[in-house]
Amino acid sequence: MTFAETDTRVSLYGRRALGLTVIAAGLVLAVVLSLAFGTNPLTPGEVWEGLHRRTGSEASAIVWSMRIPRTIVGIVVGAAFGVAGALIQALTRNPLADPGLLGVNAGAGFAVTIGVGIYGGMNIDRYIWFAFAGAALATVLVYLIGSAGGRGTASPATLVLAGVAMAAVLGGVSSFLTLIDPITFERLRYWGLGSIAMTKLDETWSVLPFLGVGLLLALILSGPLNSVALGDDLAAALGTHIMRTRVLGVIAVTLLAGGGTALTGGIAFVGLMVPHVVRWFTGPDQRWIIACSALAAPVLVLVADVLGRILGRPGEIEVGLVVAAIGAPVLIALVRRRKVSGL
Template identity: 40%
Template sequence: MNSSIDSKNNLLKPHIPRHFIAVLVACLVMLVLCIIASLVFGSRAISFNELIAGLFHQNVDSYGANVVRQRVARTVFSLFCGAALGISGALMQAVTRNPIADPSILGVNTGASLFVVGGIAFLNISTATQYIWLALAGAMITAVFVFGIGSMGRGGATPLKLVLAGAATSAALSSLVIAIMIPRSYVMDQFRFWQVGSVGAANWSSITTFIPFLIVGILLGILSIAALNALALGDEVAKGLGVRTGVLRLTAALAAVLLCGATTALAGPIGFVGLLATHVIRLILGPDMRYVVPMSAFAGAIILTISDVCGRVLGSPGELEVGVVTAFIGAPILIIIARKAKVRGL
């Protein structure tokens, strides 16, 4: 009992977890290796000379050099999306005190998908900015709805009730997406590739559109980090420490929805990245959100980028979308986490 109290009190003390520097260095090394792998490997392998020419010699117009330049935008986009999903997962788990909270599990991705397909069908949207604003609206409305349903009844928003509310909402919204698409073949053609989740269509224009939402989401998340440690001790204790829990949840949830909504708008509903990244970091460094949130960004970027590389290599000469790869890896890990955690709160 005392050890449990001591471990929770440590969340409020400014200390550096053991092995933090080693973990940070390892993440940076893995990030560099992932970037190199993303530039070199794919349906066509790139030689060292082609890599150098594509990166540093813009006057070289060979096929290999042009492939490298295309992969640079794809790599940057996958890094940004992975970091956004990692932070979003960490914030969602902290706000809901749910160890298996994730945008895909709580139905947020599906809400974004519904608004995007509705925009394609009824508003004829086509630009990245239009996709983002509609996806954000759908993600926010769905997040509020799921949390409201999960908060009903005795005990408030328990982890189990949130997961059940998210699963039910996701199923209902998926049915609406299908109902909109079936009679409209042009919508289905435009939506089906986006729905799987892929970073293959990345370009510098979409990256430029994505960056402001990424920056705002990260800043809001940073503002919430210290208070989230107090929230882990329970609402009553957090209030006693001067934390305005309602404002905190709203700020952190807004940051999470901004990050996952903008990512979903441009890359499709990629699932399990936030779940995997946050659990890996928490397993290594402990529950302190001052380290979990920023390191989840590194872990998310690594997971998504290496998943994209695996999809390209395994699907050669075509490619396997990254959303399929992350689902294939994440689904069994989710089952393991759920069995061990027994759907307890954080």
């Protein structure tokens, strides 16, 4: 190894260490802000007092009954959507891929709408399976549509167009169904905006095992995905089982995006923005991208949620709307760049 190669590797490790430090600090700060801000703002001292002394005070009641469950939900769904985005970008070799843009969230939301129409109510033990089925079906359909006539491959632009079209169709049908019977779909209308305020903690615990399996699959696949990024032929020559990697990847995306959507509705652009930011300091190594996305995505979700509480006071703006307002300009900037960050 030459001196230049050694210097480059040391520089990369330094960037990764700095990036991890910034992410960890950002996550701690985001958690503190999430616990402190809301309809009734709390000082850091009141938050600390409420955490350590569950004495029945107003601050303690606010922190334990409202802020902590909400913060946990934000961390869980943020990690789910962030890793799902990193995974789907690696699988499709498409830097513009995202569970929201490719219609995965819309597929899960449409299936949940069907489930609510059949069973009534919002029992997560029932509609979680609808979310998984809808996410898987949308993922497969978008890839098949995007790769039609392309010998099994699809360009980034084609996949995005197919995903946007799929999301528009499914979202339109879901909206039509909710208008037909507004009483049955009352809670679903707010859920579809992407809110972490309505999700109960016991619902999060029931979905967490599925998200854990999806995250574990993503971490296991991170090594083979580095080979897939080089192209199918070279990956096969390196001993990577292409079909198995893609099938397991689709399962992981289904569990992560479907589970996250079942909890909070679709929160778009998290899976698009976070992997790009992470890639600035990790480089193209999928092991680092996936692991860091799991830590960085909750920061975005929690900060967006805090902004929604502050800007919408005395009410609030759903986190999905705030993230979309941030993500749309980011998407335009990514599209206009001549060279997006490499996968």
